[in-house]
Amino acid sequence: xxxxxxxxxxxxxxxxxxxxxxxxxxxxxxxxxxxxxxxxxxxxxxxxxxxxxxxxxxxxxxxxxxxxxxxxxxxxxxxxxxxxxxxxxxxxxxxxxxxxxxxxxxxxxxxx
Amino acid sequence: xxxxxxxxxxxxxxxxxxxxxxxxxxxxxxxxxxxxxxxxxxxxxxxxxxxxxxxxxxxxxxxxxxxxxxxxxxxxxxxxxxxxxxxxxxxxxxxxxxxxxxxxxxxxxxxxxx
Numbered sequence: 001x002x003x004x005x006x007x008x009x010x011x012x013x014x015x016x017x018x019x020x021x022x023x024x025x026x027x028x029x030x031x032x033x034x035x036x037x038x039x040x041x042x043x044x045x046x047x048x049x050x051x052x053x054x055x056x057x058x059x060x061x062x063x064x065x066x067x068x069x070x071x072x073x074x075x076x077x078x079x080x081x082x083x084x085x086x087x088x089x090x091x092x093x094x095x096x097x098x099x100x101x102x103x104x105x106x107x108x109x110x111x112x
Numbered sequence: 113x114x115x116x117x118x119x120x121x122x123x124x125x126x127x128x129x130x131x132x133x134x135x136x137x138x139x140x141x142x143x144x145x146x147x148x149x150x151x152x153x154x155x156x157x158x159x160x161x162x163x164x165x166x167x168x169x170x171x172x173x174x175x176x177x178x179x180x181x182x183x184x185x186x187x188x189x190x191x192x193x194x195x196x197x198x199x200x201x202x203x204x205x206x207x208x209x210x211x212x213x214x215x216x217x218x219x220x221x222x223x224x225x226x
Binding site (some may be wrong): 033035040041042043044045048088090099100101102104105111 | 116147152153155156170186200202213214215216217219
């Protein structure tokens with residue numbers, strides 16, 4: 001089974017609203033990363049948060065990490081139509097060696 | 113500007129054909145990866161390579177092989193394509209060192225096997 005699982009599977013919001021996506025994982029991690037994928041394209045790295053960090057910001061993105069609950073959330077503030085994409089969390093854990101393990105993703109649709 | 117390129121965006125092959133998917137990166141990265149992506153399953157690692165001529169199996173290597181003769185190039189080979197290998201194939205690369213760093217992805221190859 002997958003290490004990371006995103007929730008919800010799909011999310012539809014109006015432009016200007018905030019979007020929150022969650023990721024839960026199973027084993028202790030070194031870091032957790034979030035990626036975006038526009039339809040039919042490759043993934044683009046958004047942000048990396050290390051296991052000893054609790055929160056990180058990058059522009060309109062805010063990522064939190066709760067290692068006690070083995071979960072992370074990605075918040076996109078003031079969403080735009082261009083944010084429409086799939087979002088994936090990926091975990092780096094000692095158990096998985098020098099590899100990232102990706103979740104199934106959340107499909108975000110921002111309506112204008 | 114970092115770049116990972118893949119040889120084809122779309123590919124249609126027949127069952128039993130030998131298929132080559134090529135990936136090239138211009139960032140002098142040691143580590144390169146091949147994933148397949150299917151709806152509802154996310155990305156699954158097929159093979160990865162941490163150096164020239166080195167390779168390691170990922171989670172789903174069956175039916176695939178790889179080649180890394182040069183640092184910048186990592187090829188995925190489907191020895192005898194089957195319909196269940198119809199998928200989106202993504203190549204990625206990353207630098208080496210302690211820890212795991214962000215991966216840079218190519219645009220993907222959508223392969224259809226008929």
